Structure formats: structure tokens, C-alpha cells
């Protein structure tokens with residue numbers, strides 16, 4: 001089976017497993033796990049923030065950030081298709097009493113102009129606008145890389161109005177490799193940044209949140225509250241360290257493989273790439289009902305020929321490239337896709 005459903009399905013490599021088993025560990029709730037401490041320091045340095053905290057999932061990293069920046073009754077601003085709003089179980093409302101005010105971006109990407117005049121008045125009636133959450137790369141928008149000049153402008157606007165900025169950087173590594181723009185340049189526009197190791201970087205578990213020393217100190221309290229403080233978790237931190245050392249540059253292969261697949265989709269009658277261009281490792285495909293039936297029908301047909309994709313809407317499919325699919329796998333999957341109709 002060639003599994004393109006998600007970039008989370010990859011399994012740890014032998015090298016990663018060896019690094020995990022060799023990890024020095026301690027009780028991280030006491031701050032005594034050397035592997036976690038080293039990873040948090042390295043991440044803070046890499047992302048250009050004062051401190052970082054290791055957490056079990058990207059969802060938890062994002063939801064800790066929302067709790068950090070907002071109070072119950074506040075609103076955050078995000079794109080309609082953003083992960084924090086759509087795919088985190090209603091976390092902002094459920095965990096922090098925060099409403100999401102969604103703005104319609106251009107395939108997930110918000111423009112600086114959309115923020116003008118948008119802040120609610122400071123009176124006793126109004127919900128209070130407190131936070132902007134942006135995603136890079138933007139998942140539902142097709143793994144797109146944010147134009148950095150837009151981030152600069154939005155963050156300038158936020159500073160001027162005392163609004164906090166959070167980056168959902170679950171796939172920031174893909175943005176870094178695709179754009180050639182280093183992590184610090186992306187992250188300096190945000191008060192907090194979440195990153196994931198279990199997507200393209202291929203670890204079994206692991207995410208982190210970076211920010212100022214004070215912010216991350218409070219984040220430790222919230223992580224405990226949310227049930228995410230773990231003990232000898234250096235085994236996982238070692239996997240993340242291994243991924244930082246060995247699995248970032250190779251994301252370029254995932255991006256090239258995604259382009260191979262995209263090429264096949266363009267040639268398949270009844271399938272349409274949306275968006276048309278593929279910038280990183282995610283491919284979103286619209287299925288023409290009259291030619292191919294539903295997304296589920298297409299996924300079922302592909303599965304019979306050894307290719308797994310994710311139907312994520314009645315007529316929408318996502319395919320992802322990752323560590324566990326080779327160029328040859330993608331070429332073969334491409335052949336299957338071309339022969340669909």
C-alpha cells in the first residue's frame with residue numbers, strides 16, 4: 001500500500017529508533033529530563049524566541065497559546081479553514097471560552113487589508129479582539145507558503161493595536177524548505193509559535209510551543225492543566241532531535257514527489273487540483289461527481305490498486321507525501337491516478 005492519506009502515517013526510521021533508545025531521560029515534570037531540556041533550548045534558538053516547551057501534540061500547543069493570549073469572552077481572528085478553528089474539536093470555546101471570528105482568506109491565506117478597522121470597540125457590550133492565529137504552511141489551502149511580506153504587514157498591524165500573534169507552524173519546516181527563508185525570519189513576526197515533529201519530520205509524537213520566557217513559564221502551568229505534562233519523555237525528545245538533524249533537508253524530496261503526483265492529477269479526467277499549484281507536500285483534489293462519483297468512490301477505487309488517499313469532504317480528497325513514500329511510489333501512484341476514469 002502506498003499511503004498518501006496524511007504526512008502523519010510515517011513510522012520512525014531505524015536511526016530514529018536507535019536515537020530514542022539511547023536517550024538520557026529524567027522526570028520532565030520536575031524539569032529533570034536532559035533530552036527534553038536540550039531540545040527546548042535548541043528549539044528556542046532555532047525559532048528565535050527566548051524559550052520553548054515540549055508538548056504531546058500540535059493541537060495542545062495551539063490551544064495552550066490561545067489560553068495564554070486570551071481570556072474567556074475574547075475573540076481570536078483566523079481564516080475560515082484554519083486548523084485551530086476547524087480541526088481542534090472546538091478547543092478555543094471548550095478550553096478557553098474564546099470565540100473564533102473567521103475571515104475568508106484566499107485559499108486559507110489572509111491579506112493585511114482584511115484586518116483594517118476590524119477590532120471591536122472597547123465597550124461593555126463588545127467581544128474583545130485579542131489574538132490573530134495564522135497557519136504556515138496552510139493545510140486546507142493546499143499546503144501553501146504564506147507570503148512573508150503579508151506576515152510582516154499583519155504583525156505590524158497587530159503590534160500597533162496591541163493584538164497578539166500566534167503561528168500554527170505545524171508545517172513550518174515545509175515552508176522553510178520551500179521558500180529558503182530561515183525559521184527565525186518567519187517566527188519573529190509572532191508572539192508564540194507552535195511546531196510539529198510528527199508530520200513531515202516523521203517522529204511518532206511531539207510538538208512544541210516557543211515564545212518569551214514569561215509566556216513559556218505560564219505555558220508550563222497550562223500544559224499541566226491540560227494534562228500534557230509527561231515524565232521520562234526524553235525518549236520522544238530524542239526522536240525530535242534526530243528529526244531536526246536528519247529530516248529537514250529531505251522535505252525537498254517530499255515537495256518534488258508531490259509535484260509528480262500533481263502532474264498525474266492534472267492528466268486525470270474528473271480530478272482537479274485546488275489550488276492548481278502545489279508548493280509543498282499537500283495536494284488537495286476536487287472530484288467531478290458526474291465523471292467519478294464521490295470522493296469516497298475515488299478513494300475506494302485507488303485503494304483497490306494499492307493507493308490510499310483521504311476523502312475529506314463529499315467531493316474533496318487530500319494526498320500527502322512524506323518520509324515513507326518514495327519517488328518510485330509516487331510515480332506508481334501517479335499511474336494509478338491517471339488510469340482512474
Ligand SMILES: *Cc1c(COP(=O)(O)O)cnc(C)c1O
Pocket residue numbers: 056057058059060062083084135138139168170171196198199207
Ligand atoms: C496536524 C496539524 C496540527 C496539529 O495536529 P496534532 O495532530 O494535534 O499534532 C496543527 N495545525 C495544523 C495546520 C496541522 O495540520
